[in-house]
Amino acid sequence: MNWLIYLIGSNAANQPMCYCAPIAIVEADDAEAAKEITAKRTPVYANQFLRAVTEDDADPDDWNAVSDLDALARSHAEGEKCFGCNKPAERADMAGFWCDDC
């Protein structure tokens, strides 16, 4: 199942404001596994922690915001072009590159 991951906590000890943001949607069997997957991809500092909620429990606005970000990241990767001649990337993981001709 899919989990929406929130990053919770302040960035610095002297910042009283709670920082709480939806950062990812991951597929995992349970909430603990979802948080482990996210922690491998995202730096989580000592005063921060992750919270995983199911799609049913997530705020639809938060869910959609992260879905849009994921879609944007994918479409960006697919649209990567050579810095020199704008030749499109042959693979989606060729993020920002120089082609053989440039």
Ligand SMILES: [Zn+2]
């Ligand atoms: Zn080129």
